[in-house]
Amino acid sequence: MKNPKDNSITRKEAIKKMGKYAALTAVGTFIILNPQKAQASSVPLDPSDDPFS
Helix, strand or coil: CCCCCCCCCCHHHHHHHHHHHHHHHHHHHHHHCCHHHHHHHCCCCCCCCCCCC
């Protein structure tokens, strides 16, 4: 077991924490970069329109 005065964590605990952060990051990235939602929210531009007028 861990010594109560010792602030370090075991290798197993570190790997467990890293796994949780990796999973959270993967889910967040998937939500942000989901191509179907990105296409649905983008506005199609008409090439004949002048965007600066």
